Amino acid sequence: MALVDLVMPKLGESIMEATVLKWHKKPGDTVQMDETVLEIATDKVDSEVPSTAAGVIEEILFNVNDVVPIGTTIARIRTGAAEPVASSSPVVLATAQETAKVPMQEAVVVETVPTHSNQKPATGNGSSNRFYSPLVLNIAASEGVSMTELENIPGTGNEGRVTKKDILQYVSGRKSGVVSRESGARPAEMVIPVSKVETDRQTGSNQQLTTYTGNVEIIEMDRMRKLIADHMVRSKQTSPHVTSFTEADVTNLVMWRDKVKKEFEKREGTKITFTPLFIEAIVKCIKKFPLINCSLDGNNIIVKKDINIGMATALPSGNLIVPVIKNADQLNMVGLAKQVNNLADAARNGKLKADDTQGGTFTLTNVGTFGSLMGTPIINQPQVAIMAVGAIKKRPVVIETPAGDSIAIRHMMYLSMSYDHRIVDGSLGATFLTAVAKELENFNIEREF
Secondary structure (H helix, E strand, O other): OEEEEEEOOOOOOOOOEEEEEEEOOOOOOEEOOOOEEEEEEOOOOEEEEEOOOOEEEEEEOOOOOOEEEOOOEEEEEEEOOOOOOOOOOOOOOOOHHHHOOOOOOOEEEEOOOOOOOOOOEOOOOOOOOOOOOHHHHHHHHHHOOEHHHHHOOOOOOHHHOOOHHHHHHHHHHHHHOOOEOOOOEOOOOEEEEHHHHHHHHHHOOOOOOOOOOOOOOOOOOOHHHHHHHHHHHHHHHHOOEEEEEEEEEOHHHHHHHHHHHHHHHHHHOOOOOHHHHHHHHHHHHHHHOHHHOEEEEOOEEEEOOOOOEEEOEEOOOOOEEOOEEOOHHHOOHHHHHHHHHHHHHHHHOOOOOHHHHOOOOEEEEEHHHHOOOOOOOOOOOOEOEEEEEOOOEEEEEEEEEOOEEEEEEEEEEEEEEEEEOOOOOHHHHHHHHHHHHHHHHOOOOOOOO
């Protein structure tokens, strides 16, 4: 018999940690190869972790809601055992409920960590050997945490690495005065009641409960809604948003789709929606204006050579997720349509992989799906632009003909684009948006799919 380590799997290029959502097995349970052992969550999606061996769960090393670095051993499996083996001294981890039983008079004494007075913005991994994940650096930059402060935050991750939980606790403490900005740590001998620490850990803040009057219903945000809220707030704090608007006559596009949609579905086994048509136009214009397809790292503009288009997708729960079509410029219309439909179906059925939401360089959101004429979308960090397309409506418009101006009924659609004014000026933003509109207006109604 041997012990096999079950480790937190790699979930995507920029994902450095995951949260334990639910254990499907407990110590002493048998498990088969590839059988689900636990569920985990990242900033983007939930995933199941399968067993890498057949045997008996010997030990579970983390509790539900623990944040675990990628590559860390989370459980051990004893192989070669036909029956569950009871450990003579099983490892029992304290639950949140048990932790809350600590007497009220007990306290946590937090000591001051020495630091230096020279501070620099937290825009990189610094000169030290300490590693910081892109998520931690993004939070630090948006909250004004200097690199000196960051280097002095005690980390609870692997080898003392600062996790998302650590940086958020530090920011919360600094805002409440518990943490000194100058020192980058809590004041010496600061006594914090354990009950308060536990309450703050569970609620994510140290704000007091508000008393509501009248006939109200209080609904607690689910985990995904909290992540969306945090992401949107950080985006507004990070990027000065500017939104430009235009409209497009998409009559040719609508007529072409109506003409080919039945044959397309019959031949390709999937539907042709408007989304791949919009993405195709965006990709063509990104090639003309590559600065739209970039991100900002400190004072460096990182122009992305890959064109990976995120598409905002509404979930049955009412939440939103953005799966990414990788290398969209290398796909034809059939390939785009299949990618769009496969990712949308996977999102709605909870089958997205963590990597399916990573690496986006530009995002499209179709606010017209729900009847909106236009929208002012929030940038999906660390991208610098996001486009919204509104509902397609028939309207009488003035058109130019060789015989002069005339009024005709046309299919019209509003487009809007929010962009990061640190990088994209109004001239580039408006020019790019107009180019996409012209691309849609000049759609070839005689083209093949």
